[in-house]
Amino acid sequence: MESTAIFEIFLSVLRFAAPLILAAMAGLYSERSGIIQIALEGFMLFGAFVAAASATHFGSGFAGLFCAVGFGIVMGLFYGFLVIQLKTDQIVSGTAVNMLAWGGIPVVSKMLFDVTSKTPAIDASERLPQWFPIVLALAVVAVTYFVIKKTPFGLWLTVAGEKPEALLAAGIRPSSVRWASLMITGAVAGLGGAILSVCLASSYTRNMTAGRGFMALAGLILGKWRPIQACGACILFGVCEVAQLKLQGTVFPLIGTVPGQLVQILPYVITLWILAGVVGESRAPSKLGQS
Amino acid sequence: MKIHRIWTILKPAFFAMVSVMLGLLVGSLLAMLAGEDPIKIIQVIISGAFGTAHDRGMVIYFTTILIATGLAVAIPFQAGVFNIGAEGQTLIGAMSCALLALFLPDALPSWLAICLCFAAAIIAAGVWGGIAGGIRAFRGGHEVIGSIMLNFIAAGVTGWLVVGKFQSSDSQNPETAMIPENLKLARFEMFDGAPATLAILASLIAAALFWVVIEKTRAGFRVKVVCQSPDAAQVAGYSVPQVRFWAFFAGSAACGLAGAAMVLGEAGRFRMEMSEGFGFLGIPVALLGRGRPVGVVLSAFLFAALHHGASALDIEATKVTRDLAQVIEAVVVIFVVAQVRLSHSRGAI
Known part of the structure; x- marks a missing residue:
């Protein structure tokens, strides 16, 4: 009995962490190549909406995932157009993409479904199983680890973020690498949003990402821009979230109740500490934001 | 020569107008696509x-x-640092303001108590943002990441304070008790009960102060040098970290005014998550105003009108909602940021 309860808790941690892990991996590609990724939140929200809308339209959860990935690539290209082609400020452009998601999705949702708050529920038979996002997220981590460590593209990505001149000298345009990385970012972040609406819930609800894009960014920094560590950081976020839910109303001897809100913010406090260099060190790609 | 000078002043204003027009155009096209009459939407x-x-x-x-x-x-941007944490700074400012208002002794004269509440909001917001500014200036950690973390932490801490410590006993919502009646700012009578108060004066004074410091003082000159060339600033013997930190602190402190206006002018109490995205909206406001004091005031007015005007869409339009305003704002940001990049070098907005 006891072990199944622990297994249940373990699963709920991973379920919460899965979209975060995907978004953190998405951000990893972009940030390693030198482009700050504030727009993860917007990418995820678009992914969640597009996936739910197309899943109900085509009557298939997988169709939803594919459409979210496709739309994510389009948004990645749009963001690339702003920051690579027009060389606009990356933080402002990222904020603009987020605002486009916050405002644009309700407008389109109103057009398609006559409500801004929710898409129609996806048929239970078409919903993807609950284990699917966990496996997907861990698979993406493995692939990302392989790409970064073992492939030429992974090397180019790192060099584009650290020393773009060297890449140019080797005959590879840093901007091309960045375009590719932004497409991957869009696709994977879209997928992260999609599993929220298609796997972990039965429809898109208004603003359902609720800051997960920013959380993933925190996970990425906490994980020092490395795939395995970032995945671990996202799982830590999941642990704090689940602990927060379990702690509600629990009274401990001596200390009394532990406030859930304070457990929830623990990962952000740790990230802030690491950012300040108080504990450990998390060094950003040196050309981050300067490309 | 003279015409050239006039043009350098008017050019940003002209481009800002064009961006707003383009934003409205995209917004009305979207409304048309939804099946509304675009002219009617603008009128609404x-x-x-x-x-x-x-x-x-x-x-x-x-x-x-x-x-x-x-x-x-806008203020931190003058020193080349980006404050994306206005959301959390506003929450902390509002919370400090409300708590002080609840616990100040009744014997204090109202004007003094109100001044103290404003001061508490300003200092608390400044210190909160100063954490991210300090991490950037003295430790090299990116201020954008720092302020995003502080947004989350502010939401958590104020949420805990409201729900766990100071929850109003006569309310079902997560909010504190009402502050004493004599601490609420008087609403101008001509506006039919709307929360327009003297707080507007505080905001305008802050903008004026920003102008005076940047244009007329040595400190303002240092800030400009640090933004345009940190190397030159170092050669001149200015402490780049100090300048960046204080610019960030001053900018964050401005959020205290927003928090105090919300608590003393409108709600009369602290409500959970009462910043409602106004912190994020500060980014397009500063951008459209090109980070200049007058520009910020004018674009704040424009965005305020758009924000409030669009809420009428919920009632008077059937196929679009107030969310259209945010699309228009996003489009304006994209056009402004593209123009800025095309017409300026890096660093300045």
Whole structure:
């Protein structure tokens, strides 16, 4: 009995962490190549909406995932157009993409479904199983680890973020690498949003990402821009979230109740500490934001 | 020569106008796509913003807040640092203001108590943002990441304080008890009960102070040098970290005005998550105003009118909602940021 309860808790941690892990991996590609990724939140929200809308339209959860990935690539290209082609400020452009998601999705949702708050529920038979996002997220981590460590593209990505001149000298345009990385970012972040609406819930609800894009960014920094560590950081976020839910109303001897809100913010406090260099060190790609 | 000078002043204003027009154009095209009459949508937004005395008062209230959060972004930008944490700084400012208002002794004269509440909000918001500014300036950690973390932490801490410590006993919502009646700012009578108060004056004074410091003082000169060339600033013997930190602190402190205006001017208490995105809206406000004091005031007014005017869409339009305003804002940001990049070198907005 006891072990199944622990297994249940373990699963709920991973379920919460899965979209975060995907978004953190998405951000990893972009940030390693030198482009700050504030727009993860917007990418995820678009992914969640597009996936739910197309899943109900085509009557298939997988169709939803594919459409979210496709739309994510389009948004990645749009963001690339702003920051690579027009060389606009990356933080402002990222904020603009987020605002486009916050405002644009309700407008389109109103057009398609006559409500801004929710898409129609996806048929239970078409919903993807609950284990699917966990496996997907861990698979993406493995692939990302392989790409970064073992492939030429992974090397180019790192060099584009650290020393773009060297890449140019080797005959590879840093901007091309960045375009590719932004497409991957869009696709994977879209997928992260999609599993929220298609796997972990039965429809898109208004603003359902609720800051997960920013959380993933925190996970990425906490994980020092490395795939395995970032995945671990996202799982830590999941642990704090689940602990927060379990702690509600629990009274401990001596200390009394532990406030859930304070457990929830623990990962952000740790990230802030690491950012300040108080504990450990998390060094950003040196050309981050300067490309 | 003279014409050239006039043009350098007018050019940003002209481009800002063009961006706003393009934003409205995209917005109305979207409304048309949804099956609404685009002219009618624009009319609804305008009459929603200025139609009645109450509407005009609401626009003044939102202007008060957006000047403050706009300054929160614009002031640090002068020193080349980006404050994306106005959301959390506003929450902390509002919370400090409300708690002080609840616990100040009744014997204090109202004017003094109100001044103290404003001071508490300003200092608390400044210190909160100063954490991210300090991490950037003295430890090299990116200020954008720092301020995003502080947004989360502010939401958590204020949420815990409201729900766990100071929850009002006569309310079902997560909010504190009402502050004493004599600490609420008097609403201008002409606006039919809308929360337009003297807080607007505080925001305007902050903008004026920003102008004076940047244009007329040695400190302002240092800030400009640090933004345009940190190397030159170092050679001149200015402490780049100090300048960046204080610019960030001053910007964050402006959010205290927004928090105080919300608590003392509108709600009369602290409500959970009462910043409602006004912090993020400070970014487009500062951008459209090109980080200049007058620009920030004007664009705060414009965004306030758009924000309040669009809420009329919920009632008077059937196929679009107030969310259209945010699309228009996003499009304006994209056009402004593209122009800025095309016409300026890096660093300046």
